[in-house]
Amino acid sequence: MTTATDTATEPPPVLRLDGVSHTYIGQRRRTTVLKNIDYSFRRGTFYTVLGPSGSGKTTLLSLASGLDAPTRGTISFNGQDLTKLGLGRYRNKHAATIFQHYNLLTYMTALQNVTTAMEITGVKPGSGGRRARALELLERVGLDKHMATRNVMRLSGGQQQRVAITRALACDVDILFADEPTGNLDEDTAQGIIDTFRELAHEQDKCVVVVTHSQRLAAQSDRVLTLRKGKLTE
Amino acid sequence: MNFVKRAGLSLRARKVRTAVLLGIFVVICTLLLGGFLLQGATARQEADAQRTIGVDVTLKGKALTPALADRLGSSPQVHRYNPRLPIEAGARGIEPLESDVPRPGGDRSGAKTPRPLALNGVRDSGLLLPFSYGSNKITAGRGITPEDAGRRVAMVEKRLASTNGLKVGDTIRALSADGKNTVPLTVVGIYRDATPDPTRWTPPHLLPGNTLYVPVRAAQQLSPGTADLAEAVFRIGSPEQAEQLHAEARRLLGTGPFDFRVNDKAYKDQVRPIQRVGTFARLIVQLIALAGALILGLIVMLQIRERRDELGMLLSLGEKKWKLIGQHTVEVAAVALPAVALAALAGQIAAQQAGDALLGHQESASSPRPRSPDAVADSPEMRVQPSDLGKVAGIGLGISLVSTVVPGIGILRLHPRSILTDSE
Numbered sequence A: 001m002t003t004a005t006d007t008a009t010e011p012p013p014v015l016r017l018d019g020v021s022h023t024y025i026g027q028r029r030r031t032t033v034l035k036n037i038d039y040s041f042r043r044g045t046f047y048t049v050l051g052p053s054g055s056g057k058t059t060l061l062s063l064a065s066g067l068d069a070p071t072r073g074t075i076s077f078n079g080q081d082l083t084k085l086g087l088g089r090y091r092n093k094h095a096a097t098i099f100q101h102y103n104l105l106t107y108m109t110a111l112q113n114v115t116t117a118m119e120i121t122g123v124k125p126g127s128g129g130r131r132a133r134a135l136e137l138l139e140r141v142g143l144d145k146h147m148a149t150r151n152v153m154r155l156s157g158g159q160q161q162r163v164a165i166t167r168a169l170a171c172d173v174d175i176l177f178a179d180e181p182t183g184n185l186d187e188d189t190a191q192g193i194i195d196t197f198r199e200l201a202h203e204q205d206k207c208v209v210v211v212t213h214s215q216r217l218a219a220q221s222d223r224v225l226t227l228r229k230g231k232l233t234e
Numbered sequence B: 001m002n003f004v005k006r007a008g009l010s011l012r013a014r015k016v017r018t019a020v021l022l023g024i025f026v027v028i029c030t031l032l033l034g035g036f037l038l039q040g041a042t043a044r045q046e047a048d049a050q051r052t053i054g055v056d057v058t059l060k061g062k063a064l065t066p067a068l069a070d071r072l073g074s075s076p077q078v079h080r081y082n083p084r085l086p087i088e089a090g091a092r093g094i095e096p097l098e099s100d101v102p103r104p105g106g107d108r109s110g111a112k113t114p115r116p117l118a119l120n121g122v123r124d125s126g127l128l129l130p131f132s133y134g135s136n137k138i139t140a141g142r143g144i145t146p147e148d149a150g151r152r153v154a155m156v157e158k159r160l161a162s163t164n165g166l167k168v169g170d171t172i173r174a175l176s177a178d179g180k181n182t183v184p185l186t187v188v189g190i191y192r193d194a195t196p197d198p199t200r201w202t203p204p205h206l207l208p209g210n211t212l213y214v215p216v217r218a219a220q221q222l223s224p225g226t227a228d229l230a231e232a233v234f235r236i237g238s239p240e241q242a243e244q245l246h247a248e249a250r251r252l253l254g255t256g257p258f259d260f261r262v263n264d265k266a267y268k269d270q271v272r273p274i275q276r277v278g279t280f281a282r283l284i285v286q287l288i289a290l291a292g293a294l295i296l297g298l299i300v301m302l303q304i305r306e307r308r309d310e311l312g313m314l315l316s317l318g319e320k321k322w323k324l325i326g327q328h329t330v331e332v333a334a335v336a337l338p339a340v341a342l343a344a345l346a347g348q349i350a351a352q353q354a355g356d357a358l359l360g361h362q363e364s365a366s367s368p369r370p371r372s373p374d375a376v377a378d379s380p381e382m383r384v385q386p387s388d389l390g391k392v393a394g395i396g397l398g399i400s401l402v403s404t405v406v407p408g409i410g411i412l413r414l415h416p417r418s419i420l421t422d423s424e
């Protein structure tokens, strides 16, 4: 239940879920994963979503990031229904997602993966150009120029994950989604990533939504959401 | 144009795959081109053969007159035609041949004897059976041609020529059956009939040496009013056209009975093998196109997993679908187009050899009996035509697009979520 004082003090919601339900229709049975979820995500906030395996975290994320439309209910970005805005346009301009399985373009270097994403999402080249910006962002997650210009298949799992995160960061979007982004990383690297997320939320006023199993990560977020039996609770 | 750049990166990074694809494409395109060239060459050769060999239709009937033969001869399916108007004639100034053997029962000079020369009014002596089959051969000068129609010329047999010392250019005088008319005839050709002189007494007009060929008009002048055509031969392109000619003959000759005989043996012996090669070439083209599509389809299936992830990822970034298809198209075209160019080189060589082997062989194997010289079809000419290259490029691109883009479209119809989050 949101109160009047809440809306007065907090920034306006950037993403709203209204009565969102999602059902998978299998060959033999239907699985309802999300049940009538209402929630508002705000700018400048770092959210984590916890929940047991199979509870629907990835499903929730894929709906919120515009990869699919819910079977019922509406999701709106800045007050506009995503289906009206266009899921493709929403993904292209406003949301970026880091997947559970890092989906990098295997025929490119780390740097090319990042710059390609910048081109597709139409990030302005800026003063130093996209390449310089991409190198700077990769450097920040601990990937030097030498590693950045190597084919991504010749990077470790953790390094690949960092490329995927950098790619999402490089696309100057309003909302960043991540599905267990630190699962494959050592503690130091994971902490670096978490710091980056917090910085994005607090200094760049982004909305960051991270699905995780890690209590440590959750403890550093602004709001911890739990998904259980199709319901999202704080 | 970032999708073009992506295509370039993809091709460069997947060097081995690109090379294998290029190799397969070159082979497919080469074989396709070879097939097309062979098809083209056989089609040309078939047309040639239809023109030179053709099918001979022999028409006999009471109602058949030289004028009707001309009308039938002007039908579109008729390439050449030759009516034959046999008459008897006497000779002035030359001695007709006579049988060496004494006449049984002694000389009955009182009885009415036919004129000693057998003249045949013809239009195109090359169509006469003994000439086209080679038992008669021209040894000097030429035969009777359509251009001779109004001229007074003759082709005489060697024995008559040597007995009378005739050469090409000499003039003989023929006497009409009723003895009222004399027609001078210039010898334009001398032929040799392989038939030996009969061993029994034979009247002069039946001796092979006394047979002369003259234009139809000249024969008519020597036999006013009464002459009937023995037959007329029409050379048409194919056995299939015989039916049309038959209908035309029926229309022109009215209700009277007539004899319509189709001789398509030469055609079947020489044209059918060419047609078989043509059919074979068409089959090759179809098989290769099919096999090519299957092979490429298989290759694509093997990498569909990789493609799937790639498409999902690019879609999640909000890339436009047409650009994804554009990328695949560029990747495929970048392989297919150089392959067509290479195939143009290789196809030329392959087709020439295939053509020599197939058509050259058929040619020699199928000529058991002699033909007049003009009936020998030329050896096939194979050149890479721009239209053939266009077809190969079209099919090559078609195959590659179908095998690359169609599965891609299948993936694109899915929601990016199901592409990216379904682990299997």
Ligand SMILES: Nc1ncnc2c1ncn2[C@@H]1O[C@H](COP(=O)(O)OP(=O)(O)OP(=O)(O)O)[C@@H](O)[C@H]1O
Binding pocket: A024, A025, A026, A031, A033, A051, A052, A053, A054, A055, A056, A057, A058, A059, A060, B418, B422
């Ligand atoms: N495409 C699908 N078709 C049918 N059922 C599906 C599909 N995708 C997921 N599910 C089911 O929906 C439920 C939620 O899946 P989801 O992937 O969202 O869970 P999750 O919370 O991300 O789990 P994990 O922590 O293991 O990643 C599961 O029971 C799963 O089997």
Ligand SMILES: [Mg+2]
Binding pocket: A057, A058, A059, A100, A179
């Ligand atoms: Mg999950």
